[in-house]
Each structure stands twice: as structure tokens, then as C-alpha cells.
Amino acid sequence: MKRSLTLAILLALSFAPTARAASEADYKAAYAAAETASKEAAGMRNQWTVTVSALAAAKKAGDGGDFDRAVSAAKEAEALAKASIVQATSEKEAWKAMEIR
Numbered sequence: 001m002k003r004s005l006t007l008a009i010l011l012a013l014s015f016a017p018t019a020r021a022a023s024e025a026d027y028k029a030a031y032a033a034a035e036t037a038s039k040e041a042a043g044m045r046n047q048w049t050v051t052v053s054a055l056a057a058a059k060k061a062g063d064g065g066d067f068d069r070a071v072s073a074a075k076e077a078e079a080l081a082k083a084s085i086v087q088a089t090s091e092k093e094a095w096k097a098m099e100i101r
Contacts, residue, residue: 021067021068022067022068022070023067024062024067026067026071027058027062027067027070027071027074028062030058030070030071030075031055031058031059031070031074033074033078034054034055034058034075034077034078034081035055037077037078037081037082037085038051038052038055038077038081040081040085041081041084041085041088044084044085044088044089045088046084046085046087046088047081047084048080048081048083048084050080051077051080051081051084054073054074054076054077054080055073055074055077057069057073058070058071058073058074058076058077061073062074
């Protein structure tokens with residue numbers, strides 16, 4: 001029983017997807033997407049400072065050749081920028097409900 005369980009676990013692990021290292025192209029694509037979202041947020045006058053920090057961290061890691069960290073930071077920056085866009089969009093009308101009448 002133990003042997004078949006061990007064999008099943010090893011077989012399952014062999015089919016598990018393997019992580020691959022990010023390339024410079026992956027970094028550039030992720031950074032471009034994050035930068036676009038960040039510019040959109042800035043255009044709405046709702047760019048978060050943490051987004052700018054994450055973009056700077058992505059650039060620094062990319063310049064240093066650490067593309068895994070650069071892609072991760074760029075994706076974080078993109079998520080933050082998109083969240084700030086959602087916030088700006090929802091609050092564009094939501095403030096009216098809180099207005100004292």
C-alpha cells in the first residue's frame with residue numbers, strides 16, 4: 001500500500017508543470033503592460049505611489065538581469081495600477097451617495 005501511494009505521488013509530481021525562468025522578453029512585455037496601466041491611472045489623477053515604487057523595482061531588477069523578480073514586480077505594478085483605475089472609476093459617481101443633502 002505504501003509503495004503504491006509513493007509511486008502515485010511520484011507519478012503525479014512528474015506531470016506537475018515546471019516553472020521556467022523569465023526572459024528579457026517576458027520582462028519587457030510585463031513592464032510595458034504595467035507602464036500603460038500606470039499612465040492610464042495617472043491620466044485619471046489617481047496613480048498610487050506604491051505603483052510607482054513597484055515599477056521602479058521592476059526596472060531596477062530588469063536592469064540587473066533578474067528577470068524573474070522584474071516580471072513579478074511589473075505584474076504587481078500592473079495589478080496596483082488597475083486597482084487604482086477601478087477605484088477612480090467607482091468613486092467618480094459614488095461620492096454623490098455620500099453627499100449631505
